[in-house]
Amino acid sequence: MKALVGGASGFTGEKLLKRILSDEDYNKVYALVRTELPINHSKLEQIKVDFDHLTSDCIPKDIEVGFCCIGTTIRKAQTKDNFRRVDYEYITKFAKVCEKSGIKNFHLISAIGASPESYFFYQRVKGEAESFINSLEFESVTIYRPSVIYGGRNEFRLFESFAAWISRNFKFLFVGKLNRILAVTGDQLAKNIHLKSKQFIPGRWIIESEEIL
Numbered sequence: 001m002k003a004l005v006g007g008a009s010g011f012t013g014e015k016l017l018k019r020i021l022s023d024e025d026y027n028k029v030y031a032l033v034r035t036e037l038p039i040n041h042s043k044l045e046q047i048k049v050d051f052d053h054l055t056s057d058c059i060p061k062d063i064e065v066g067f068c069c070i071g072t073t074i075r076k077a078q079t080k081d082n083f084r085r086v087d088y089e090y091i092t093k094f095a096k097v098c099e100k101s102g103i104k105n106f107h108l109i110s111a112i113g114a115s116p117e118s119y120f121f122y123q124r125v126k127g128e129a130e131s132f133i134n135s136l137e138f139e140s141v142t143i144y145r146p147s148v149i150y151g152g153r154n155e156f157r158l159f160e161s162f163a164a165w166i167s168r169n170f171k172f173l174f175v176g177k178l179n180r181i182l183a184v185t186g187d188q189l190a191k192n193i194h195l196k197s198k199q200f201i202p203g204r205w206i207i208e209s210e211e212i213l
C-alpha cells in the first residue's frame with residue numbers, strides 16, 4: 001500500500017510515520033511537510049508544501065490511505081483565529097486534496113468530546129472538521145477521539161503531566177465510560193491508527209478514547 005501523512009512532524013504523527021515505515025505492507029509513504037524531517041528511509045518521500053495554499057497538484061496518485069495528524073493547541077496558536085486556521089482550515093484542505101487524489105481510506109486524529117454543537121470552542125472546531133470530512137466521498141473514514149495524549153514530549157505540559165499521573169496510578173477508579181477521560185500515550189494512539197488503517201472497513205467510524213486504551 002501507499003500512504004500519505006499530514007502532520008508527520010507532530011507528537012503522534014512522528015510515531016505513526018515510523019510505524020508505517022517499518023510495516024512491510026506499506027511500500028511507499030509520502031509525508032507533507034513545511035520543513036524537511038530528520039528521517040531517512042528508502043520508502044519515505046517528503047513533499048514540502050505551504051498548508052495555506054495546499055492543492056491536489058502536489059499529491060501523487062494511487063495512494064490508498066490518508067492519515068491526518070495535523071493539529072495544534074490554543075496555547076501554541078495564541079489566538080482562536082490561529083487555532084481555527086490549523087485545526088479546521090488546514091485539516092479540511094488536506095482532506096479535500098486527499099479526496100481529489102482518489103484516496104479511499106482516511107484517518108483523522110480529533111479529540112474527546114468533539115461536536116459542532118459543543119459549547120467549548122476547542123471541541124466545536126474539532127467537531128466541525130469531523131463533519132466536513134464525513135461529508136466527503138471517502139469510502140472509509142475513521143476518526144480517533146483521544147483524551148489527553150502524553151508520553152515523552154520535549155516540552156513540559158503541567159495539565160498533561162497531571163492527567164498522565166492520574167491515569168497511571170488511579171486507573172482502577174475509572175470504570176465503564178469513565179475510561180474515556182483517562183489519558184492515552186502517543187504510542188497507544190499511533191499503534192491503534194496503524195492497525196486499523198490495514199482493515200479498511202467501508203463506512204464512518206468513531207474510535208473513542210477508551211477504545212484506544
